[in-house]
Amino acid sequence: MYMTTSEIRKAFLEYFHSHGHEVVSSSSLVPHNDPTLLFTNAGMNQFKDVFLGKELRSYSRATTAQRCVRAGGKHNDLDNVGYTARHHTFFEMLGNFSFGDYFKKDAIHFAWGFLTGVLKLPAEKLTVTVYQSDDEAYDIWNKEIGVPAERIVRIGDNKGAPYASDNFWQMGDTGPCGPCSEIFYDHGADIWGGPPGSAEEDGDRFIEVWNIVFMQYNRTIDGEFHKLPRPSVDTGMGLERIAAVMQGVHSNYEIDLFKDLISKTAAVLSVTDLTNKSLRVIADHIRSCSFLIADGVLPSNEGRGYVLRRIIRRAVRHGRLLGAKDVFFYKLVAALADLMGDAYPELRTHKDLIEKTLKKEEEQFIRTLDRGLTLLNEQLEALGDSKTIPGDVVFKLYDTYGFPVDLTADVVRDAGYVIDLDGFNKEMDKQRARAKEASAFEVDYNSQLKIQSSTEFVGYSKLTEETEIE
Ligand code: ATP
Ligand code: MG
Ligand code: MG
Ligand code: MG
Numbered sequence: 295m296y297m298t299t300s301e302i303r304k305a306f307l308e309y310f311h312s313h314g315h316e317v318v319s320s321s322s323l324v325p326h327n328d329p330t331l332l333f334t335n336a337g338m339n340q341f342k343d344v345f346l347g348k349e350l351r352s353y354s355r356a357t358t359a360q361r362c363v364r365a366g367g368k369h370n371d372l373d374n375v376g377y378t379a380r381h382h383t384f385f386e387m388l389g390n391f392s393f394g395d396y397f398k399k400d401a402i403h404f405a406w407g408f409l410t411g412v413l414k415l416p417a418e419k420l421t422v423t424v425y426q427s428d429d430e431a432y433d434i435w436n437k438e439i440g441v442p443a444e445r446i447v448r449i450g451d452n453k454g455a456p457y458a459s460d461n462f463w464q465m466g467d468t469g470p471c472g473p474c475s476e477i478f479y480d481h482g483a484d485i486w487g488g489p490p491g492s493a494e495e496d497g498d499r500f501i502e503v504w505n506i507v508f509m510q511y512n513r514t515i516d517g518e519f520h521k522l523p524r525p526s527v528d529t530g531m532g533l534e535r536i537a538a539v540m541q542g543v544h545s546n547y548e549i550d551l552f553k554d555l556i557s558k559t560a561a562v563l564s565v566t567d568l569t570n571k572s573l574r575v576i577a578d579h580i581r582s583c584s585f586l587i588a589d590g591v592l593p594s595n596e597g598r599g600y601v602l603r604r605i606i607r608r609a610v611r612h613g614r615l616l617g618a619k620d621v622f623f624y625k626l627v628a629a630l631a632d633l634m635g636d637a638y639p640e641l642r643t644h645k646d647l648i649e650k651t652l653k654k655e656e657e658q659f660i661r662t663l664d665r666g667l668t669l670l671n672e673q674l675e676a677l678g679d680s681k682t683i684p685g686d687v688v689f690k691l692y693d694t695y696g697f698p699v700d701l702t703a704d705v706v707r708d709a710g711y712v713i714d715l716d717g718f719n720k721e722m723d724k725q726r727a728r729a730k731e732a733s734a735f736e737v738d739y740n741s742q743l744k745i746q747s748s749t750e751f752v753g754y755s756k757l758t759e760e761t762e763i764e
Pocket of ligand 1: 534
């Protein structure tokens with residue numbers, strides 16, 4: 295049964311509403327009052343304090359379509375974009391939540407009811423996982439729902455730590471967490487990949503669509519797990535992933551919304567091959583960048599702003615790969631606002647700001663991008679048989695040409711090169727030490743030293759100004 299992305303979003307919220315859930319609006323991508331979190335990365339973020347028992351709401355069941363960004367921070371998918379069929383930097387997470395109301399049994403029945411009852415997915419296409427020792431969840435799947443044992447996988451602690459496995463969900467290093475049960479859709483034997491828990495699970499045949507987390511603990515900064523006052527439920531289903539299933543396509547990038555966005559991008563860049571990887575990257579990145587700016591993030595050299603800058607620069611570089619001669623990225627904002635403005639009116643309200651910000655950022659970066667790429671190519675030739683880009687080269691690209699480290703890694707990845715991250719970090723440390731020395735001189739009243747240091751300091755800022763990486 296074909297359903298559009300908007301129809302699925304609506305059907306999901308209606309289904310859970312009809313089961314007593316309050317429909318709550320998506321929160322901002324910039325988490326309120328949560329310094330532990332870079333960006334909103336899951337539907338549960340806005341309910342963190344409710345799970346912790348610190349905040350009480352008038353409802354004990356909620357459902358949302360939450361905008362999320364997973365770039366930087368604990369769940370970082372920036373490097374996956376362009377390489378897998380299922381990852382975005384920005385995506386929408388559909389979720390249902392129980393705050394001390396229902397637990398494992400109802401959560402599993404609700405999810406199954408939506409997938410097989412409302413969406414009418416064939417049960418045999420679905421494989422589920424449970425946390426290794428979670429017999430309760432196993433039995434619900436097996437005995438109540440009737441999923442055969444061969445399609446229930448127990449996922450264990452793969453890193454030796456008590457809760458380090460994939461089936462123990464944590465929003466960050468601290469906060470609410472618990473064992474989870476995930477639902478995978480089998481896209482068919484012609485696609486490489488194996489079921490969850492197998493050696494080929496990283497392939498894109500079995501794609502995880504829904505994660506049901508049984509919130510039981512709060513992890514504190516000392517690494518301790520404390521039982522939550524009331525066991526709760528948090529679930530997350532990627533809207534784009536379930537849309538791919540419902541639209542009979544394998545990749546998220548082939549769904550209705552992305553098809554339109556990609557064809558608009560192709561038109562702006564005069565590209566004819568719509569399956570081109572760089573087009574996908576750009577279409578992905580225009581969403582995260584636009585939504586981040588709409589939520590108040592601006593490009594800068596640190597924190598959230600630097601993540602935004604990294605994404606913009608990555609998009610600009612992929613535009614270059616497709617032959618863009620001039621600034622292009624901001625031209626996609628209008629198309630995005632057309633496609634998603636009904637669900638997210640802020641894209642329309644902030645359209646001008648988003649366009650101006652992206653245009654300025656791109657104009658700055660293209661002044662150094664080509665020179666940086668030339669330098670990188672020269673370095674690749676000089677490397678001979680080695681497949682590692684030395685740290686000082688990565689550093690120079692970063693410092694002089696404004697190449698974020700992940701951008702350099704992305705440029706060379708397809709040719710089989712990796713970057714020496716340790717070496718880069720050493721160069722960064724050296725630079726910090728130099729900066730510290732320079733500032734130490736500033737407060738030193740020895741005039742001779744002061745002159746030396748200020749000369750040196752001007753040198754750095756001049757370099758920065760010239761190359762416009764600030
Ligand atoms: P994966 O293993 O595929 O990276 P995940 O286990 O990291 O996914 P969860 O943290 O469990 O994902 O998030 C809940 C759901 O959100 C996933 O089941 C998936 O449908 C969706 N999702 C997660 N990350 C992304 C992403 N980067 N892009 C699109 N959808 C995503
Ligand atoms: Mg992931
Ligand atoms: Mg997963
Ligand atoms: Mg998961």
